[in-house]
Amino acid sequence: MPKHTIDPNQWINRYSDYLFNYTITRVNDSEKAKDLVQDTFVAGLKSMKNFKAEASERTWLISILKRKIIDHYRKINSNKGKAEVRISYNSEENEGDWLEERVADPFDKTAEDTIENTELGLAIDNCLKKLPSKQAQVFEMKTILNYETEAICNELNITASNLWVIIHRARTAMASCLEKNWF
Amino acid sequence: MGNKIIILCKEANHVCDKTQYKEATLWEKFLLNIHLIYCKVCRKYSKNNANLTKLMIKSPVNLDPISKENLRTAFEKELAKHK
Structure with missing residues (x-):
């Protein structure tokens, strides 16, 4: 097995998308997610000497990121519910062993999911490329970037009914393209 | 879309498109389901x-x-700074 090495110069190129994706599915706020990814890289840099080369760089960074995400939720929680009663089942003599903690984390993404998702991303990209440019643009703004209908209409100088016609054509084309290439 | 219960395919598809972006009203969705x-x-x-x-939704966001x-x-x- 090759020895794992660490090279922070390559981190942004190699892992920023992956870490961002990982975060966005967990915190649901892209600004927050960007901050967390950045914090993770900085924290990784600071504790580089603790890297034991037992796991790959990516796994190591993810484990830092997980902590950051937990901290993030802790922070929100302490802001909103100071009066909240917390029950600690974790007393001195008996370790907490609630059933929930013994099962695998269903939200933890496995390598297989990641590969599947990357392939899906490629398939979608290919189908988008086949669309006429106007349709692709509108579809992308509406579906991927989640712009408001009104904002798109203003920007591209079209009416709402124009927009829906374009969206309809794009969706029909995308659905049949993905049906061929993905399902 | 007036007061009729029966809508055309064209209208139904339009409502369906809007539904994908959560922009259809409850009444429109009702009409769509009748049509379906x-x-x-x-x-x-x-x-x-x-x-x-x-x-x-499932596709990765970069x-x-x-x-x-x-x-x-x-x-x-x-x-x-680190170096």
Whole structure:
């Protein structure tokens, strides 16, 4: 097995998308997610000497990121519910062993999911490329970037009914393209 | 879309598209469902359309290039400090 090495110069190129994706599915706020990814890289840099080369760089960074995400939720929680009663089942003599903690984390993404998702991303990209440019643009703004209908209409100088016609054509084309290439 | 219960396929598809972006009203969705009871073609369209939405949500989101650059500059500052 090759020895794992660490090279922070390559981190942004190699892992920023992956870490961002990982975060966005967990915190649901892209600004927050960007901050967390950045914090993770900085924290990784600071504790580089603790890297034991037992796991790959990516796994190591993810484990830092997980902590950051937990901290993030802790922070929100302490802001909103100071009066909240917390029950600690974790007393001195008996370790907490609630059933929930013994099962695998269903939200933890496995390598297989990641590969599947990357392939899906490629398939979608290919189908988008086949669309006429106007349709692709509108579809992308509406579906991927989640712009408001009104904002798109203003920007591209079209009416709402124009927009829906374009969206309809794009969706029909995308659905049949993905049906061929993905399902 | 007036007060009629029976709507055309064209209208039904429009409502279906809006539903994918959560922009259809409850009444419109009701009309769509009535339409889907008897219209096989639109049932198929609705199904494909919903599938497409599901796939788009599942697909990985990449960082947009601008924030990636921001991230890079911020990180390179840290990197310089570190050395």
